[in-house]
Amino acid sequence: xxLTPNTAEIVRIAQAVTTAGADALCLINTVxxxxxxxxxxxxVLGNSYGGLSGPAIKPVALYMVYQVFKAVNIPIIxxxxxxxxxxxIEFFMAGATAIEVGTASFMNPRAPMDILxxxxxxxxxxxxxxxxxxxxxxxx
Ligand SMILES: Cc1cc2nc3c(=O)[nH]c(=O)nc-3n(C[C@H](O)[C@H](O)[C@H](O)COP(=O)(O)O)c2cc1C
Numbered sequence: 001x002x003l004t005p006n007t008a009e010i011v012r013i014a015q016a017v018t019t020a021g022a023d024a025l026c027l028i029n030t031v032x033x034x035x036x037x038x039x040x041x042x043x044v045l046g047n048s049y050g051g052l053s054g055p056a057i058k059p060v061a062l063y064m065v066y067q068v069f070k071a072v073n074i075p076i077i078x079x080x081x082x083x084x085x086x087x088x089i090e091f092f093m094a095g096a097t098a099i100e101v102g103t104a105s106f107m108n109p110r111a112p113m114d115i116l117x118x119x120x121x122x123x124x125x126x127x128x129x130x131x132x133x134x135x136x137x138x139x140x
Contacts, residue, residue, distance in 0.1 A: 003027040003068075005060055005080075014068040026077040026100065027068060028061045054103035055081045062094050069095025069136055083111065085118020092131065093138040 001017045003010065005028035014025055030051025035044040043049070061080025069076060078096030082088050083104040091099050104111040123131060 001025055002029055003064075004029045005057070005064055006032050010064050011067050011071045014072050018072045018074055022074060024075040024077060024097075025068065025072065026079055027064050028057070028080045031057045031060060053081070055083055057081050058083075058087060062090055065091055065096050066094040066138065070139065082115070083107075085115050085122055088115050088119055089122055089134065092134040093136070095136045095139065097135055 001022040001024075003013060003017070003025060007013060010027070014027075017025070030053045032049055033052035034049040036042065037044050058081030061078065064080075065076055065078045075097040076095055077098045077100055078088075078091030078094065079100035079102065081103070082091060082099055082101050088099045099115075101112045101115060104115075108114070119131070122128075128134065
């Protein structure tokens with residue numbers, strides 16, 4: 001289940017969909033936002049508002065993964081502003097089992113491969129045999 005961050009009840013929603021049978025959670029989707037053209041005085045986006053993605057939402061996403069990891073026992077796919085290997089590693093430490101790279105791929109189509117290489121480098125440099133060692137490490 002892909003979860004929206006546009007709620008104050010992310011933990012309760014994650015628990016509800018887990019109880020309902022979800023196999024895994026992906027969080028987060030985009031954060032609702034808007035922009036106004038000060039010449040026309042009208043919203044820039046046709047729908048008035050839209051989904052904010054990319055680096056700006058990373059702290060929001062990371063905190064939601066961190067909170068939800070403590071509350072459910074199914075895998076979490078971390079997503080939201082992951083642009084480099086350090087970002088990805090933060091998400092593993094918050095509790096993600098896997099990650100998604102969205103917006104960064106638009107800026108650099110090689111971003112997922114660069115991130116994968118960066119993760120491998122981090123594991124080698126820190127003598128970590130198994131990435132699973134990092135999952136939820138920020139909770140211990
Ligand atoms: C252009 C665009 C289209 C998207 N379409 C979908 C979609 O169809 N379904 C979905 O669950 N999330 C969709 N998303 C949300 C992304 O999968 C992701 O959750 C969000 O953008 C945060 O990750 P990011 O910062 O790495 O992009 C879309 C995001 C963007 C920017």
